[in-house]
Amino acid sequence: AGADALRADLAGRRVVISAGGTREPLDPVRYLGNRSSGKQGWALARVAAARGADVTLVAANVDLPAPFGVRVVPVGTAEELRAAMLEEAGSGGGAAADVVVMAAAVADFRPATVAATKLKKDSASEPDAVPLVRNPDVLAELVTKRTPGQVVVGFAAETGDADGDVLAHARAKLARKGCNLLVVNDVSGGGVFGRPDNAAVVLAADGTATDVPHGSKDAVAAAVWRAITPRLA
Ligand code: CTP
Numbered sequence: 001a002g003a004d005a006l007r008a009d010l011a012g013r014r015v016v017i018s019a020g021g022t023r024e025p026l027d028p029v030r031y032l033g034n035r036s037s038g039k040q041g042w043a044l045a046r047v048a049a050a051r052g053a054d055v056t057l058v059a060a061n062v063d064l065p066a067p068f069g070v071r072v073v074p075v076g077t078a079e080e081l082r083a084a085m086l087e088e089a090g091s092g093g094g095a096a097a098d099v100v101v102m103a104a105a106v107a108d109f110r111p112a113t114v115a116a117t118k119l120k121k122d123s124a125s126e127p128d129a130v131p132l133v134r135n136p137d138v139l140a141e142l143v144t145k146r147t148p149g150q151v152v153v154g155f156a157a158e159t160g161d162a163d164g165d166v167l168a169h170a171r172a173k174l175a176r177k178g179c180n181l182l183v184v185n186d187v188s189g190g191g192v193f194g195r196p197d198n199a200a201v202v203l204a205a206d207g208t209a210t211d212v213p214h215g216s217k218d219a220v221a222a223a224v225w226r227a228i229t230p231r232l233a
């Protein structure tokens, strides 16, 4: 990782990374959210900036200072994250990014309606269920709208289950999403959320799988960049 940081091999490259976790409002004070801290996305941004890239972080509810030299675009909901990522990736016709990384935890569903005023409890009855609707799949849309030569990277936290092990689920997800690389975290043994360390397997659309040994999120970030750089045009 040290040697990688000394090379400005990403100079002139435009990199867009989503980080954190979306929050989907129920009313003016409440939301459905997740525990993603943004640390892995931040580490990816730090490594890329240190190697000379022009880096934008689309940050969903991240409570971390901006990495040196990195532009941060704050967003709240999945819809806001989608709009910012499509814009920054260049899918809308702006400057195209060379690399697009979806490290954010995007809520799969959001409340179907957002109350304009604070929801009140009714002392006489139990609450109604909250109807949910599906959020857009930002990664899949970025893949569909990928600009020529752009490398699109997804993340997935998986556990094995009756339908298959972690890698089987991950390979199916990579095929479903159509991205160039999928960084897979095995979360069977408990959460990685908020922790400084991580371990992963990087799956590539060409079938290769690269083990990333357990280490800091910076070390995982360096390994992810090692997988990305040979795929740049
Ligand atoms: N993702 C996205 N938009 C969504 C959901 C997920 O862009 N609405 C992205 C994530 O940022 C991540 C990748 O897709 O890079 C995989 O996320 P994951 O939650 O593992 O995949 P899902 O397709 O939502 O499948 P699952 O049912 O396992 O949650």
Ligand code: CA
Binding pocket: 106, 107, 108
């Ligand atoms: Ca999901």
